[in-house]
Amino acid sequence: MRLSLRDLTVHYGKRVALEGVKFDARGGEVVALIGPNGSGKSTLLRAIAGLQRHAGGVVVLEGATREAIGFMPQDTGARAALTVLETVLLGRRRALGWRVPGAELARAAEVLRQLGIATLAGRLLGELSGGQRQLVFLAQLLAAEPRVLLLDEPTSALDIRHTLSLLALVRELTRGRGLVTIIAIHDLNAAARFADRVALLCEGRLLAEGRPDGVLTEATIARAYGVHAHVHAAPDGHIAISPSHALGAA
Amino acid sequence: MADIDATSPEAIWHRLSARRGAAIATGLAVLLVCVTLDTATGPAMLAPSVVASAVMRLAEDPMVDAIVWSIRLPVALMAVAVGAALGATGAVMQTVLNNPLASSYTVGISAGAGFGAALVIVLGAALPVPEAFAVPVSAFLFAALACSCVWLLGGPRGATAETLVLAGIALMFLFQAMLAALQFIASPEALQQVVFWLFGSLQRATWTKLAVVAGILLAMAPMIMRDAWSLTALRLGEDRAAALGIGLLGLRLRALVFVALATGAAVAFVGTIGFVGLVAPHLARMLLGEDQRWLLPGSALAGALLLSAASVASKTIMPGALIPIGIVTALVGVPFFAWLVLSTRRVLS
Numbered sequence: 049m050r051l052s053l054r055d056l057t058v059h060y061g062k063r064v065a066l067e068g069v070k071f072d073a074r075g076g077e078v079v080a081l082i083g084p085n086g087s088g089k090s091t092l093l094r095a096i097a098g099l100q101r102h103a104g105g106v107v108v109l110e111g112a113t114r115e116a117i118g119f120m121p122q123d124t125g126a127r128a129a130l131t132v133l134e135t136v137l138l139g140r141r142r143a144l145g146w147r148v149p150g151a152e153l154a155r156a157a158e159v160l161r162q163l164g165i166a167t168l169a170g171r172l173l174g175e176l177s178g179g180q181r182q183l184v185f186l187a188q189l190l191a192a193e194p195r196v197l198l199l200d201e202p203t204s205a206l207d208i209r210h211t212l213s214l215l216a217l218v219r220e221l222t223r224g225r226g227l228v229t230i231i232a233i234h235d236l237n238a239a240a241r242f243a244d245r246v247a248l249l250c251e252g253r254l255l256a257e258g259r260p261d262g263v264l265t266e267a268t269i270a271r272a273y274g275v276h277a278h279v280h281a282a283p284d285g286h287i288a289i290s291p292s293h294a295l296g297a298a
Numbered sequence: 299m300a301d302i303d304a305t306s307p308e309a310i311w312h313r314l315s316a317r318r319g320a321a322i323a324t325g326l327a328v329l330l331v332c333v334t335l336d337t338a339t340g341p342a343m344l345a346p347s348v349v350a351s352a353v354m355r356l357a358e359d360p361m362v363d364a365i366v367w368s369i370r371l372p373v374a375l376m377a378v379a380v381g382a383a384l385g386a387t388g389a390v391m392q393t394v395l396n397n398p399l400a401s402s403y404t405v406g407i408s409a410g411a412g413f414g415a416a417l418v419i420v421l422g423a424a425l426p427v428p429e430a431f432a433v434p435v436s437a438f439l440f441a442a443l444a445c446s447c448v449w450l451l452g453g454p455r456g457a458t459a460e461t462l463v464l465a466g467i468a469l470m471f472l473f474q475a476m477l478a479a480l481q482f483i484a485s486p487e488a489l490q491q492v493v494f495w496l497f498g499s500l501q502r503a504t505w506t507k508l509a510v511v512a513g514i515l516l517a518m519a520p521m522i523m524r525d526a527w528s529l530t531a532l533r534l535g536e537d538r539a540a541a542l543g544i545g546l547l548g549l550r551l552r553a554l555v556f557v558a559l560a561t562g563a564a565v566a567f568v569g570t571i572g573f574v575g576l577v578a579p580h581l582a583r584m585l586l587g588e589d590q591r592w593l594l595p596g597s598a599l600a601g602a603l604l605l606s607a608a609s610v611a612s613k614t615i616m617p618g619a620l621i622p623i624g625i626v627t628a629l630v631g632v633p634f635f636a637w638l639v640l641s642t643r644r645v646l647s
Contacts, residue, residue: 160307
């Protein structure tokens with residue numbers, strides 16, 4: 049399976065949100081989408097998911113249909129009086145009638161267990177913390193069994209333990225099932241550790257793309273973020289990024 | 299299988315479903331009591347047992363049989379049908395417009411119906427229907443027109459919840475202004491009729507009218523229930539619903555058609571009755587949550603209960619006098635609702 053973006057361009061009115069973005073993602077590969085605030089990460093994911101009209105370029109998905117794309121937007125739903133289980137079942141919406149078949153219920157329960165949140169099943173979304181809700185929405189996404197996972201900052205409200213286990217699970221699923229996974233994420237160390245490849249967006253353009261140690265260099269970080277960071281090899285072979293100060297600031 | 303582990307998601311789900319089923323069953327039982335009381339009260343008070351025997355056509359007194367079957371039952375059942383229509387449409391609108399204040403009253407559909415009714419009463423507009431049906435037909439048409447206008451005004455901008463709400467509110471003011479203009483030029487007799495129509499009254503109910511309202515509602519119910527999961531998804535936000543593969547435009551359009559027809563049918567025969575469409579969904583939501591498979595029938599039930607209870611109250615608050623139902627729903631309903639909101643948090647979990 050393969051997802052190809054060819055010269056993807058998106059306009060918001062006159063403002064150019066994305067321009068000429070092109071890269072390929074193969075099955076079994078986790079791509080971390082990084083970049084400063086407003087660089088177009090969410091727009092890119094929405095465009096791939098088919099929720100954002102693009103002014104130019106194409107999204108080509110080989111080996112799967114568009115229905116196989118699963119997109120997890122940033123946190124919403126806090127006001128809905130829905131239980132966790134209902135929320136996850138919505139991922140199986142197409143298979144449900146007024147009655148919820150036992151197999152569908154079992155599948156939703158299984159995903160909840162996989163993410164370690166089975167005990168939350170009867171709780172209302174509004175009662176959960178932001179991090180718990182992120183896990184619930186990941187469960188909803190996984191329940192739909194997508195072939196392409198598009199996650200928009202799935203760990204933004206998670207503690208480090210849950211961040212690590214969520215990313216490990218996503219990587220395991222991606223490799224085990226041959227999924228195409230693109231994660232928009234701010235945490236550069238998490239990107240370096242869990243992604244097979246990193247795509248760096250800056251002002252709507254793809255600034256760099258490739259293996260984490262090729263993209264996450266001191267020079268590109270300075271250029272994209274305006275930050276001085278020390279990049280070094282961690283004992284386990286991954287690279288580690290220690291930002292020290294904003295460039296141009298005291 | 300559910301007893302293996304009481305805290306498993308499956309067990310929680312079955313308990314939740316059982317609790318909701320019990321809530322609906324309780325509501326139905328209370329509704330039956332309300333309808334019985336509604337049939338029993340009036341100028342000639344009947345004992346519930348007499349009502350029961352008359353309903354089964356076992357009344358020995360032909361007078362009692364006539365009171366129950368010709369006068370009281372159509373009114374009592376009309377309260378149920380109209381209340382159900384207002385409750386269900388209120389729930390659909392609050393979900394689709396993502397706004398807890400939405401109801402047919404607040405987005406101009408009732409105002410449209412009121413204008414349509416007043417148009418016929420004041421100007422005697424010629425419609426190719428029997429005279430008794432001219433006012434309802436016009437009210438129905440204008441309710442549907444108001445709905446279409448909401449769509450046409452809010453639709454081109456993508457038909458988001460915000461544009462539709464704004465279009466609805468603008469429309470409400472427009473129809474109210476036109477209604478005021480009609481009242482301004484109306485003769486005193488016509489004016490009185492218009493005002494009375496706007497109060498809302500169940501007393502004009504007949505079996506024929508009841509059949510029309512109930513028929514439309516029952517015909518529309520499967521259509522909207524098929525969208526139950528999609529409507530539930532909409533509660534998670536437009537982006538997430540779209541990401542789940544739901545066509546938002548089509549869903550909104552189908553919902554609006556349901557609202558137009560069901561509201562139109564409801565208000566056409568009984569006049570504008572506020573409050574029920576706003577409050578019934580909130581009552582149902584507190585008890586059943588927002589899974590629309592439960593919320594929609596629950597809101598219909600809550601609406602039926604509210605209006606049936608209001609119908610009883612309208613006959614008993616001032617013995618001998620019949621207070622217009624539209625006044626009673628608000629006078630009795632508002633304090634009740636305020637108490638409910640202040641005294642209960644979510645009863646769901």
